[in-house]
Amino acid sequence: xxxxxxxxxxxxxxxxxxxxxxxxxxxxxxxxxxxxxxxxxxxxxxxxxxxxxxxxxxxxxxxxxxxxxxxxxxxxxxxxxxxxxxxxxxxxxxxxxxxxxxxxxxxxxxxxxxxxxxxxxxxxxxxxx
Numbered sequence: 001x002x003x004x005x006x007x008x009x010x011x012x013x014x015x016x017x018x019x020x021x022x023x024x025x026x027x028x029x030x031x032x033x034x035x036x037x038x039x040x041x042x043x044x045x046x047x048x049x050x051x052x053x054x055x056x057x058x059x060x061x062x063x064x065x066x067x068x069x070x071x072x073x074x075x076x077x078x079x080x081x082x083x084x085x086x087x088x089x090x091x092x093x094x095x096x097x098x099x100x101x102x103x104x105x106x107x108x109x110x111x112x113x114x115x116x117x118x119x120x121x122x123x124x125x126x127x128x129x
Contacts, residue, residue, distance in 0.1 A: 002029035004119040007101075012109035021116070022046060031069075031083075031096075031120060044071035044082065056083075063088055065098060082116075089117065096120040 005021040022029075025046035033039050038053040054069035067083040082100055089097035097120070102113030 001121055001123040002031065002118060003121045004117075006117045006119075008115045008117065010102075010113045010115070012107065012111065030123075031118075039067050039069055041069050041071050041082075045073040045075075047072050047074065058088075062091075086118075094122040096122075 002022070007019040007021055008015060009017045009019065022045075025043075027043040027046055027048065029044060029046070030042040031039065032042070033056060034053075037056055039056045040053055041051045043049060044051065049072055051069045051071050054067060056065060056067040056069075058065060065083060065086045065088055067086070068081055069083060070079045070081055073080050073082070083098060085103070086098040086100045087103045089099050091097075098118045099115050100118070101115045103115055107113055
């Protein structure tokens, strides 16, 4: 279940602000990973929706998640793939922190960039893991 969404704003490598997103959402949001390497996202961006099942994989070094889950959001005119390439910040037994956005390692020292961090906590759905 999604627990927090933070956006870190930078100019080059200097952090200029942090925005807390999703604070007024009254819907539970779930990123569900299935054993057959499919996933779904429920209520992404606090919009009542369930994504179509999509494929997920980990990079060979297990530092990045590639998930082609397509979600409607409030920013993009159509749909987006918010976790097409997400850095895994922390992967513990009961939590998952993903960073998306401008996460490339090489960036301009004058270009604004935004990294969105999604914090998830494990929750059992319908008595399953």
